[in-house]
Amino acid sequence: xxxxxxxxxxxxxRNRMKGIFxxxxxxxxxxxxxxxxxxxxANPSVPVDTITNNELLDFYSRDIRLWNNNKPVTVxxxxxKGEVKEAFYAFLGKSTSRMKSIWMxxxxxxxxDPPAALNSEEDMLNKVSLTPGAIGFVQLKLVTQSVxxxxxxxxx
Amino acid sequence: MKFKNLKLGKKQLLGFGAILIIMAAANMxxxxxxxxxxxxxDEVTSNWLPRGIAISDINKNTTNLRLNQLQHAMATDEESKxxxxxxxxxxxxxxxxxxxxxxxxxxESESRNLYxxxxxxxxxxxxxxxxxxQELSFAFFALSRENKRQAAVELLNGEAQQVFNDFGxxxxxxxxxxxxxxxxxxxxxxxRFYSARAITLALLIISILLSIFIAWILVRYITNPxxxxxxxxxxxxxxxxxxxLPVKSNDEIGHLxxxxxxxxxxxxxxxxxxxxxxxxxxxxxxxxxxTNRQLEQKNQDLQTTMNELKETQEQLLLSEKLAGLGQxxxxxxxxxxxxxxxxxxxxxxxxxxxxxxxxxxNDKKIDWGIPKNLKILEDxxxxxxxxxxxxxxxxxxxxxxxxxxxxDYQVVDIHQGIDNALTLLENELRDRVTVNKHYANIPKIGCxxxxxxxxxxxxxxxxSQAISDSGIIEVKTSRENNNIKIEIAxxxxxxxxxxxxxxxDFGFSAGETRMKxxxxxxxxxxxxxxxxxKMKIESQEGKGTxxxxxxxxxxxxxxx
Numbered sequence: 083x084x085x086x087x088x089x090x091x092x093x094x095x096r097n098r099m100k101g102i103f104x105x106x107x108x109x110x111x112x113x114x115x116x117x118x119x120x121x122x123x124a125n126p127s128v129p130v131d132t133i134t135n136n137e138l139l140d141f142y143s144r145d146i147r148l149w150n151n152n153k154p155v156t157v158x159x160x161x162x163k164g165e166v167k168e169a170f171y172a173f174l175g176k177s178t179s180r181m182k183s184i185w186m187x188x189x190x191x192x193x194x195d196p197p198a199a200l201n202s203e204e205d206m207l208n209k210v211s212l213t214p215g216a217i218g219f220v221q222l223k224l225v226t227q228s229v230x231x232x233x234x235x236x237x238x
Numbered sequence: 239m240k241f242k243n244l245k246l247g248k249k250q251l252l253g254f255g256a257i258l259i260i261m262a263a264a265n266m267x268x269x270x271x272x273x274x275x276x277x278x279x280d281e282v283t284s285n286w287l288p289r290g291i292a293i294s295d296i297n298k299n300t301t302n303l304r305l306n307q308l309q310h311a312m313a314t315d316e317e318s319k320x321x322x323x324x325x326x327x328x329x330x331x332x333x334x335x336x337x338x339x340x341x342x343x344x345x346e347s348e349s350r351n352l353y354x355x356x357x358x359x360x361x362x363x364x365x366x367x368x369x370x371x372q373e374l375s376f377a378f379f380a381l382s383r384e385n386k387r388q389a390a391v392e393l394l395n396g397e398a399q400q401v402f403n404d405f406g407x408x409x410x411x412x413x414x415x416x417x418x419x420x421x422x423x424x425x426x427x428x429x430r431f432y433s434a435r436a437i438t439l440a441l442l443i444i445s446i447l448l449s450i451f452i453a454w455i456l457v458r459y460i461t462n463p464x465x466x467x468x469x470x471x472x473x474x475x476x477x478x479x480x481x482x483l484p485v486k487s488n489d490e491i492g493h494l495x496x497x498x499x500x501x502x503x504x505x506x507x508x509x510x511x512x513x514x515x516x517x518x519x520x521x522x523x524x525x526x527x528x529t530n531r532q533l534e535q536k537n538q539d540l541q542t543t544m545n546e547l548k549e550t551q552e553q554l555l556l557s558e559k560l561a562g563l564g565q566x567x568x569x570x571x572x573x574x575x576x577x578x579x580x581x582x583x584x585x586x587x588x589x590x591x592x593x594x595x596x597x598x599x600n601d602k603k604i605d606w607g608i609p610k611n612l613k614i615l616e617d618x619x620x621x622x623x624x625x626x627x628x629x630x631x632x633x634x635x636x637x638x639x640x641x642x643x644x645x646d647y648q649v650v651d652i653h654q655g656i657d658n659a660l661t662l663l664e665n666e667l668r669d670r671v672t673v674n675k676h677y678a679n680i681p682k683i684g685c686x687x688x689x690x691x692x693x694x695x696x697x698x699x700x701x702s703q704a705i706s707d708s709g710i711i712e713v714k715t716s717r718e719n720n721n722i723k724i725e726i727a728x729x730x731x732x733x734x735x736x737x738x739x740x741x742x743d744f745g746f747s748a749g750e751t752r753m754k755x756x757x758x759x760x761x762x763x764x765x766x767x768x769x770x771x772k773m774k775i776e777s778q779e780g781k782g783t784x785x786x787x788x789x790x791x792x793x794x795x796x797x798x
Contacts, residue, residue, distance in 0.1 A: 177365070178369055179365050179366075179368055179369035179372065180334065180337075182369055182372035182373060182376075183330050183333070183334055183372060185376070186330060186372055186375055186376065186379075187327050187330050187331075189376065189379050190323040190324075190326050190327050190330075190379065191323065191324075191327060192323075195376070195380070196376050
């Protein structure tokens with residue numbers, strides 16, 4: 083008696099699964115993307131070589147504001163909306179709007195101001211390379227020797 | 239395979255199975271629909287309504303936030319600014335909570351394809367505006383912190399006001415859309431409920447009709463034949479054996495009908511046979527009656543014949559007796575003739591002797607002839623005396639034998655009877671047969687002596703005739719309990735064993751020499767039976783025969 087109901091759902095699930103295959107196919111044949119992969123970059127002075135998304139979230143939500151060597155952490159945001167920003171926030175696991183809420187709370191509690199939002203990826207690359215202890219994100223193909231790549235976000 | 243050829247169990251299984259399946263299908267359909275209706279109602283109560291509430295809360299909390307921001311801008315002292323900041327942090331947390339709730343419900347709703355495109359568009363726009371409002375808030379707080387009140391209030395009343403109004407109307411729109419969607423969903427659920435109810439009712443009616451149809455088929459294939467069988471059985475019970483059932487199916491009932499037909503056929507045949515036999519029996523009874531009458535007639539005839547036979551037998555007995563008497567008379571004549579001859583010849587000689595003696599006396603001549611003649615005369619007298627005595631003995635025996643005849647019941651010594659018989663048979667026995675007598679001391683018995691004498695006569699005569707040349711007859715008497723036993727054994731030729739059981743038959747005879755006494759043993763047997771005695775014959779062929787006669791001593795009763 084319960085079978086029809088279940089089968090209805092499973093039918094729907096199958097349909098969804100069916101839907102996934104063309105997407106996977108599409109992704110596999112799509113060239114590395116219009117924007118390619120996104121790199122989490124840092125000033126070469128930072129005392130780490132890799133970073134996880136949770137550690138990155140701790141830095142961006144301003145919960146942790148010092149590196150291991152007690153040097154201050156500076157994070158940069160990107161102003162223009164686009165695939166690079168989307169990919170980065172997806173990696174963080176927060177929406178841009180929610181990130182703003184977090185920053186607003188920090189601001190109201192006097193724990194610090196929101197990160198500076200830069201106007202372009204070139205600015206981001208430049209600022210990160212010049213600011214000690216800085217973290218930011220640009221397309222992998224834009225990365226230069228002036229910055230350290232801590233993580234590469236696989237594009238979707 | 240046709241339905242009607244299935245076994246009863248399979249028929250019922252199929253019928254009831256079909257009914258069950260139909261009922262189960264109807265039930266499943268209604269349960270499925272009820273579940274669908276329930277899930278739709280659940281969708282409204284657990285998704286649309288909380289979603290609407292979340293949006294309303296967001297609207298309320300963002301409005302509150304904006305009020306606090308305005309107060310923050312107006313506040314002069316750090317303390318109240320600090321307090322307002324804390325309130326705002328709480329509000330932001332609440333808004334985020336509301337957003338989390340909404341997004342979670344949205345995801346659920348999307349997974350069920352129930353999230354409307356209008357709502358999605360509105361929420362996306364709201365999110366963008368809310369983000370923009372927060373960005374503006376950063377600038378506002380920076381100004382407010384630096385006590386640039388004028389600039390801060392301008393910012394709030396300028397672009398921020400616009401953004402706030404925009405997302406506020408978005409939120410209101412969202413609530414509206416949400417309510418409309420919920421209402422539509424409720425309507426859909428209602429629609430589905432009514433249609434499901436209608437379909438369920440229809441299914442119910444169809445299943446009832448189908449069940450009735452199936453039941454009818456079952457009745458047709460199972461119950462009706464049973465009724466037919468029952469009424470047929472009743473007819474048979476009432477004696478109508480011409481009942482035939484149609485064999486419609488190949489199931490147990492069909493087989494039963496076949497067997498029933500066979501049974502009635504067999505019964506009919508049996509009844510016909512019985513009737514035929516009864517008729518035959520009646521005929522036979524009639525015949526029997528006729529035969530019975532004939533038999534009666536014949537019986538009467540037989541009785542007559544038997545009476546005649548009895549008379550004949552009696553006559554025969556009489557004639558035999560006469561024959562025996564004749565023979566006896568002949569023997570006795572001879573027996574008497576001899577001594578009489580002797581007497582006559584000796585008297586003749588004596589007469590001559592007497593004449594001679596007379597002459598001599600007359601001549602007065604006494605010579606040597608007188609003593610000689612006297613001697614002869616003396617001898618003759620002695621011989622004559624002996625002969626005369628002999629005759630006297632014979633006559634006495636004869637008298638005894640004959641004089642005691644018939645009727646008179648007397649108490650006698652049976653030795654006398656045996657002796658008399660031996661005397662009368664002496665002529666026959668004398669030279670050939672030695673008779674050895676062994677008489678024991680036995681009491682006298684009551685009897686009909688004449689009849690017993692005849693028995694002894696017959697038995698002794700038989701014994702004598704059984705001896706061809708020469709032999710011995712042993713006559714032995716003894717007492718045995720309450721009987722006296724008379725044993726007459728001869729050393730004659732004996733009797734073949736095949737004849738032993740026919741000995742007492744009337745008229746039996748095993749040899750020419752016995753022809754004359756053909757009825758001897760039979761007569762003897764009858765007489766012994768009359769005396770309540772027994773008679774037994776033992777014989778070995780070639781060695782001789784022994785006849786045993788037992789007579790009760792107690793036999794005293796006078797016969798009527």
